Amino acid sequence: MSGGPRIAIDAMGGDTGAAAMVAGVSRARRHDPSLEFLIYGDEKQVRRELAAHRNLEAGVQLVHSAEQIESSEKPSQAIRRARTTSMGMAINAVKEGKADAAVSGGNTGALMAMSKLALRTMPGIDRPALAALLPSLGKHDCVMLDLGANTECDAQNLVQFAVMGSAYARTVLGISKPRVKLLNIGTEELKGTDELKEAAALLREADYLPLRFDGFTEGDQLSRGEMDVVVTDGFSGNIALKTAEGTARFVTDLLRRAFKSSLRSKAGFALSRPALNLLKVHLDPNNHNGAVFLGLNGLVVKSHGGANPKGVANAVGVAASMVRNDITRKIGDDLDNFRAHAFANEAAQ
């Protein structure tokens, strides 16, 4: 019943407060009873929520935090409150080795800044990236990064993201040699920014890495299942991810309107309901919740601010899976490998 990953939870970060976070933790525990938790938040509030979940009576340590990071708070302000806020304390638990990973539904910019300051980037990584799984028509989801941690990226950053994303796909999706593509506005070699062209040239030569670089892809190919990892700067990645979410909602809104438009279509909807529920499950963002900051000396998972308990449980599951697969060490090994080859190439020239 114990000895599994220890996850630090920021109970106060999400839009729905401690209730959804604690219910999500309980749900994750039902799925995986070996998980242990360190929960940071307002003691009174969290204790009340804990009382509603029997399976959290043991293996859960509650630590009071007097403050919390606000959703509108600037990262530069947030980092000064690392010691007193639930978010800062959860991250510090990872730094101090008390927890194996932290999960928060709070302000992304603050979470990133605090995590970077407390955990520092891994050797060989200039900037950490936010990675998540994108639903696709293929056999499995596609790892996408960066989703918004870095507004601008150079070629080296993109290559590092490819290495980190591949480690994600290898460990969590179990793909031995992930197919990696760079997001661009065309697939021809001459398309896109100089950074993209240079990153493509570097990846084309890096055949000693455990990944297969397949060139450029475009926005309309993201869900086709033709790649395992898609790499992009944080600006484009954020635009693509949010546009995909918005469009999926747009189409389902239109679908709802269509079904309500006549008695006949209402009857059709009633008949099709079980099948349509499968579609709903596939598109529910809660089933894809849990984006991870890769490239830090420690694991931090961002849960969607509006995630329901199922979504929170998913984010906790992502954290546990990353811990079990020892992804930080695997990224480190790949990076050592990459740098050793790059150095040998330079020396040979």
Next chain:
Amino acid sequence: MSGGPRIAIDAMGGDTGAAAMVAGVSRARRHDPSLEFLIYGDEKQVRRELAAHRNLEAGVQLVHSAEQIESSEKPSQAIRRARTTSMGMAINAVKEGKADAAVSGGNTGALMAMSKLALRTMPGIDRPALAALLPSLGKHDCVMLDLGANTECDAQNLVQFAVMGSAYARTVLGISKPRVKLLNIGTEELKGTDELKEAAALLREADYLPLRFDGFTEGDQLSRGEMDVVVTDGFSGNIALKTAEGTARFVTDLLRRAFKSSLRSKAGFALSRPALNLLKVHLDPNNHNGAVFLGLNGLVVKSHGGANPKGVANAVGVAASMVRNDITRKIGDDLDNFRAHAFANEAAQ
């Protein structure tokens, strides 16, 4: 029956060749018999297609072109073949005043380069932009630009795009003071690139323009109907547009699978079919076909390479509507206004 806009057609550019282009022209003519056409392409091929459409017997002039621009051709190569290719000749017809607008389904990069060289950018415009209508849940579609003409843009470019996009919304959608937003990765003022922040500051002050600047928006808001014009650099715009197209197809593919998953859901589908057809119409990219290059001294409309006759007719309709609304002059007036104010502000400082 005549005296309407004269549209130059590149009959050879699209993936489906002259057949779809000519059928689309015929369809556009059925909808608007006053349109006249100058069709450029292989004489034998086009003549055969014309023979299939009675309503193209008069008011259509066929001009033979010996060559055509290939879909993989570099813009730098294409511009050397302006005089001999169907694309180049259609654009030259606009330059020489023989046609009011050109429509092509060919290579976007080549079309852009050739149009820029032949027609030149308007005074006050540094770079033309590719604009199109995005479907939304609102009362009307949303104008989006740039969709891929400019990989990188500075603040001045973005402001000029806002002016051009607003002229589009005013003339074609009939909105007297369009609501304009800049696409970003957050709505707070401190989010995004320096270019975006500077463009926002400039637009916030430009209250003499016939537009209402509403700040930043994000990818998941694009189809919400809460703005009339969304402005972005061509890289992000292309990623967003293609991601939206891909996601819409992804969801409808899932929907198709869901309906086929059981006999019961197949029956439900049969019942709901008329309502679902409305959804199909709403999402069919052919119904949104026709992106226009704004900011040139002449109108050029890009039709999707794979457009069917309905799509081509739509692109022709966009061209005709732009001509009738004299959009080039209106953009010029707004730009004069913008520069006069900017100059007065500078003088006052």
